[in-house]
Amino acid sequence: MSEIFGIPIQAFMGQLMLGLVNGSFYAMLSLGLAVIFGMLNIINFTHGALYMVGAFGAWLGLTYLELGYWQALLLSPICVGIFGIVIERSMLQWLYKLDHLYGLLLTFGLALVLEGLFTNIFGVSGQPYSIPDELSGAFNLGFMFLPKYRAWVIVASLVVCFVTWFVIEKTQLGAYLRAATENPKLTQAFGINVPLMVMLTYGFGAALAGFAGVLAAPAIQVSPLMGSNLIIVVFAVVVIGGMGSILGSILTGIGLGVIEGLTKVFYAEASSTVVFIIMAIVLMIRPAGLFGKEK
């Protein structure tokens, strides 16, 4: 068997794959956070909870409504998005003129409420959600077996990230969004309905978290705390990539997933801290993050 740096190639590729899968989730979640932060100036601590709600949406749909994975992949994010819009209209919209801290506190509180609610109803132990038949099994790549579901997660996340990036950077709607992010008052004075865009942006960010949740459901167990386990790393990703940068959050998300995965191969003890070590170094060298602009 061939080796890379003394590591069996199969172990190396396996961890690389896992890293890419984790990176895909980091990318989708930090992308949503970046879009929301840009538009609303709110650090959305509810994001992890929305991801969890998305996963539960899929599980509830399957258990009580017999909705399959593919229906869940469409319906659950829509429901989470609508839930996000309700949150924005009923609570967040009153905070825009205040300090970042208030939005952070409110969304953090909401996350605790949601997680508490789901823990009360469903307990802390995870609910299993099986991989759809089409995506079970693995591809034999010769040097390794690639589980089909992992490949699907990576592809789906890359497509979603690319489409989001494309819409924001290359279309007229995206130009409105960038303009409203940079100078909301003037943009509104040009006749663009900025409050509506802000509401839809939060809904979209929430839907993106919900989508990631559905993707995660078959890969890990559906549990009320799945979001809070992930969100801390995702915040580190956002800080490293640079607050509010679209491309930055995607690339950093995937890149850090890979780095984290490879650390497991070379020095497993550091794998859960490596992201934060990188964050500390990046903050020392570039306080605005790798892709962020200094204000």
Next chain:
Amino acid sequence: MTSATEYLRVSDLHAFYGESHVLHGMDFTVNRGECISLLGRNGAGRTTTLRAILGLTGRRTGSIMLNGREVINMASHRIAQLGVGYCPEERGIYSSLSCEENLLLPPQVASGGLSLDEIYAMFPNLWERRNSQGTRLSGGEQQMLAMARILRTGARLLLLDEISEGLAPVIVQKLGEVIRKLKERDYTIVLVEQNFRFAAPLADRMYIVEHGQIAAEVAQGELATKQHLLQEYLGV
């Protein structure tokens, strides 16, 4: 003048930024197709007047009739959609948008705006720089961009704030020509200016603003006889 041609009537307009009371009962009218200028010293309330018309200040009271509709309680985007184009003093060019994206940003609010080709014919520099980042343009180019982007939308009332400020004479001259062309096309224009020499030949009437109120009105034909007013308020 009959009220039928009246396009904008501002009456007893008060505006606030937080606690500070900036406009103290502005009263003026602009007729359709007319170009008026608000002259005055820095801090007199001219910029605030434009911002208040668009709902960009804090609390406002009084009345702003735009083409027969009361807009004092409308949200900014609704007012803009009634056909108001705004060129802010700081120009407001977006750094996250390219020159052409800046140009195409304001949505069309009515038919009859200039086409992109006409705009590029009027401002050839913008065609050359269309793919540059908005804020990489020179000051003069940014000013032209800020003007040009509101001509596309079909807005009939243009609020132009200090467009000649800090620009080379040749560019100021160019902007003067543009305003003459717009007057020929029957645009209604409110020109906020410090530069009396720029505004005087363009404006049909001039209002002098002092302490958030209109202190005097000077029509184009009265420039010679009311010279003392201009001297007193503006030092020109």
